[in-house]
Amino acid sequence: MKLGAYTACLHDKPLEEALGILRDLGLTSAEINSGGFLATPHLPVEDILASESARAQYLATFERFGITLTALNCNGNPLHPDPEVREKHSNDLRRSIELAGLLGIKTVITMSGLPGTDPDGKRPSWTVIPWDSVYKETLDYQWDEVAVPFWKEIQELAAEHDVNVAIEMHPHNLVFNPATMKRLVELTTPEDGTTHVGAEMDPSHLFWQHIDPVRAIEDLGPLVFFAAAKDTLIHETAAVNGVLDDRFEWIPADQNPTGLGGHYTVTRWPEVPGWSFVAVGRGHDVDFWARFLTAVHKVDPDMAVNIEHEDATFGQVEGLKFAADNLLAAAEQAGLH
16 A cells, blocks of 8 residues: 655645655655646646656656656546536546556546536536426436536546546545435446446545445445545534535635636635544544545555545644654554555
8 A cells, every 4th residue: 555645735846845744754655647627737747748758757757756647637627518518627637547557557546527407597506405306407417417417528538548537535526425426427337337437435425414434435445446535624613504504605716826727716714614624533543544545445455545635734744744654654554654
């Protein structure tokens, strides 16, 4: 099992400096952004597409630092009803699969995406409790007319390049839990029964849905293709308002909010939310992470687990170090390191 990190949190540093940081933290795996929501500062896309020697040179950089490039990350919304976003994110995903094939990388990480409510819808719409038939009509359209045709295409492309596409089960997407993950696989797997679409097991998005990540791994079994290490802390305020919270605010344009495609940007979290993303060990102790790594190892002993650092209370390297120390301690406790 390789333990590493997603380098998006080090986007302002050159690739070699970022890899040096991972090495010095005792990590041996790296995940690099290849498009979607974020830019590609650590991936010379055009060079890799054009030149075999450029590909060899790129991979040699990782080898010099004792790091294995285990995945490309192309999180975005490839089903967005706004064509400006949809075309970029879906094309970035297709290109990422091609890039992974050329580099000999087996995994591309992404999200399932979320369409609008109907063919004329202009904004994505997340429907999760279709008690009123209008919401069931929405879900049927989103799945049958948008998601399934697109993901059948991605399934074929991934098979062509011998790449697995690992979907992060992320709320505000059609696939957000094991049941929806299995539904997508069932609806898109070819007749030979071989799927190249499965799950990236990121426990942080499961915690706040009150899903036990270990039981989710056991439920999905071989459909777990990859894993992330990101924690979630449920705050005391959740006892009053729960974990569904709409108190986000606009970030003024002069503060340069991060773009998400088209004219869309991130917004500001509530001052005291019901939950927060935190570094590994701040939401759940080393005992949990040892059980998590053990469950992942049972699915695939060679699976990589990469830290995704989004804890706003830490700086870049400080947060990675905190997470790496706890993840490595968990691996040691589980007898996997």
